[in-house]
Amino acid sequence: MRSSSSSKQAADNSRGINGHILTLHQRLYHALNLGTRCCDDKGPKWYYSDIEIQRLVVRSVDAFLDSISAESLQHQVVKESVGDIVGAVGSILASKSEATMRLASDVAVKIVRMIPSSMLQPHFSNLIHPLSSLLSFRELRVAISCASALNLILSNLTSKREKKVWEILKTTKVVGDLVENVKGYSTENKATEYFQEMASLLSKILWRWPPSRFHVWTDKKLFSILDTVKLNPDCSIKIAVMQLFSALALCGNGTNKLLEDGEGLVKIMVDSLDSSNPYSVQIEGLRLAQCLMTSEQGCSKIIKLSCDPIVKAIITLMSKWSLDAGKLAKDQMSILVEACRLALITRWEGDHHFYFWKAGVDRVLLRLIIGNSDTTQQSLHSLSLQEQIVKLEEVFDTDVLLPLRPYVWDILGCLTANCMEDFFPKMHGNETVFNVLVVCAW
Template sequence: MEVSIACATALNMILSNLSATREKSVWEILSETKTVFLIVSGIREFSGGSMATEYFQEMASLLSTILQKWSASRFSVWNDTKLMEVLEAMHENPDVSIKVALLKLYSGIALCGNGAMKLLQNGEALLQMMVLCMGRSRPLSVQMEGFRLAQRLATNKQGCLKMLSLCCEPIVKAIIDGMTGWTLSSGKIANDQMSLLVEACRLALIIRWDGEHHDYFWKKGIDKVLLDLLLEKFRNGQSVHLLTLEEQMSEAQEALKADVLLVLRPYMWDILGWLAIYCREDFNPNIHSHELLIDMLIRCACLTFTDSVRKGWQICQSDLSETFRSESASRAVLMMIYSPCKYIASKARSMLSEILKPTGKEYLKHSLRVLNFTLTRDNFGIPDMLQTGINLVALTCCACLPWYRSYIVKSGGVKTLLAFIKWCLSNDVHIGRLSFAPHLHNIFSQRLCCWVCKEDWEGNDILLLYGLWGLAELLHYGSISKNVDIFSGQVEYTEAQFVRMLQEICSDNSALGLKWNAAYILSYFGFYGFPCKLGRRIGKALDENEFADTRIILAKGESMSVHGVVLAIRCPSLLPPEELSHDEKASDGSSGRCAVDKQYGKFKKDIRLSSHVDNQALSKLLKFVYLGYLHAGDEHVKKLNILAKHCSLQPLSTMLGRRRPKWGTLFPIYDLTPALALTGHHFSYGLLLDLCLRTFFIVLDQRVLSFYIFVH
């Protein structure tokens, strides 16, 4: 045992200091010598009574190091049931070194998405132990590893919500405790306390996903926690409630100049932004907090934001860290201004307007200048991209402020945004927010495997998203009287080209935010819905009678031939509530009357609609059912909206009403696969079969197609 422990210690030190260039060759050695198997076997045989705890500690530590560096090692570990049982039995061991080694080992397993979900399948005991380790009464080393394990388990939305479903309130309480358990000494904070604060703030970013944990954060006073981290002076007895508005402004400006907790600022702004964008419309700040606390946070964010725009033309490499912090503050202001919460949105807009009053026009002029300059450059680095992003945010924020909105339009801001959107698409400019947010990176970010990790709503095109968002807001507020005015004087970039470009964004694999904003802008050009490639293929069948098995008859006797299977999946409200079986005769008397007769091996159905149904509105609605979108003038929108509501087509109704898409909302998917599970309906499936065969023969060669048929 002494030899094993010594070898494990030495090997762990070697692997921990291994350069990335040597990892491949070293892994080959570890594989040949079955090192992972031997370590797992040793841990499986461990029992607290027969082996020294040092043995488990060193073996678990070595195994966690291997798991962190080599993804190929993880399956054999998390898939070992006996090993998982041994680890679970160690939860109650009070030894600090055992706790640290155990938590590190779990963190290594959780680097694999499948491993993390395995841990969470029956994770009550694990999560209970993890939350206890995050508590204030535990040693700092144990707290740190507890927070890191929670971060690994919450790598994506699925893992995060699964974890929170098991112990939401205790995790939120542990985060709040971690963010408040610090003290200043001679104007400084101890290194160990700062490290714990960083880990707690990183875990607090679970707030980037919507859920019940938002309510718990408000209940635990997250607004006061953030304000204490921003304004250290208030921790020494001063209260924001006792200050006048002028004093609050002065205190905020002074506090923002302090450099004690600068490393935490990006986390604080991000947390504030996520809280705002997911806040309920009727949120009352006086229920769980005091409105003055939220007001002070909003004021601090607006001050930081306007200061970042003012300093934009002076940016240099030495200022890069400050600009990274400014980006988070700018983003927080954007999310507050467009928050669903009426209180937060109105406060953010009024405060930003007040702060911008002296020099707002100059800020906007500079922002437009930066964007126009960007369009003339072939390439630019992170500082330029970062500043471009901040200026796009500035335009989007000001798009909802009446005076500044009109100034943007008069200064050619609309055409600038159009040109910028085209520039992003033409030059394949793909920049994710991670490029602007180094605080979101950690040593494990590049070591993940089997996680479906996306940047959620904004994806990897954050500049394009900001550009579309800004243009959408200018259209929303009616700043542009006629769409054609946008393209006047342009030859190479016409309205038709712009519409096709937006439809392509909706049809490809773009992030949800891009799709929603593109669809929202399309509604101002008369296109309502959600274009997609499959819809375009299915849409060709609407004007063809081939495979049509259903006839919709209007009150005036006019009829339309459609495909019952498409209606059943895309708009079942148009079908009768009950389908007749093969041996039943037609029934009489209702507006949803269905007559069935057999012709040439097919069933034909007649569906009679109410006299209140408008022919043109129905025709356009069927376009949406088949294509996924429709084209209509303003004169048809009202009737279409009524029909869409009656047919329970809520996403279409949202577009027809031109309501802003809410952050995080899923984009409607054109999916016909449920048709394969339909039973009791007499539909012709020729249309779907024809589409499937065409698609397979286009995409797959004969050998792959044969294999596919064999497997299924």
């Protein structure tokens, strides 16, 4: 008679796995075993010289992945298959056979999307090398899928594997290929998705690996193309262009190059901050502004070009939020965080300080502290200092905006440290609000 512990182990082993998955698993390995298997330091690899066998393998992998649920992903049968699946699809991609590339590249995207990054990380090399080599493949659908898969891989890449991945990207000359692909978008009438994936991938590489940036910011033709593409009204194109500009601005020389056409770039950046835009566009606009204004020199250049509109946009985005059933929507919190980060340009001296006070930054900061409680600025006005403290303590530690509080104190500190010698809150009609902020900080 089977013991209770044995029964429990059997139940645990079969959890999430049904007969259909096991059948597809058997078919998968039947197909895999039609090739030659070998192992190296990168893991298992499979080689198939016959096109029909390649098709069979890719379709078997595709069917197996379609049968897997979130629960079955944790099963040993699935976990032990990951290395072989990646090795087989990677080898088929490396063959660059036109007959199988489209299906194989689509399955590569499915692998990266479905299988948890923690399971894939040890096998990334077997995918990154062939995918990188196919970014300029003649069939655009294949190139787009390869870029999409690489975008997903780099989004989940741990710092531990950065050095190894960068060596692969250098070997396959990915940066040069991506630059040429981006330049070819506007001249060859390619799909929007093509530019979006290529520009996004290039941005991720520029963010992670600083040595990649020189090759990009020194390419005059690329900047000329981007000057044209940035005028495209399509939101996905706008986002991709701003992500690329943000990555280029991480390098001081890149910032200087971007600001050679300062007025055009700043206008697009400010326009993207308009609250009528989708959240995704606003967030990328805020991040671009942060990157361009990281240094005092960059901040000074942009402030001279468009001080009032930028400050007004920041204040508007920090003000336009509301609670729903006592909660703040995730998108609204993301906007608030990025807007507060941009408001830290107050760490630099300049005319923008005057515009921040003029736009009522103190009222905005106070609202971010006390939230939408009944403790309004009007009610605090008539209270004594001690009564204000009591009122504020009622809401101070219960607000859903608590994660924003460090930004509020930093912004207030920067404003105070860099205010003009003759500044006094009363000159903007804000004396009471300013005093309440001081009480909060105290």
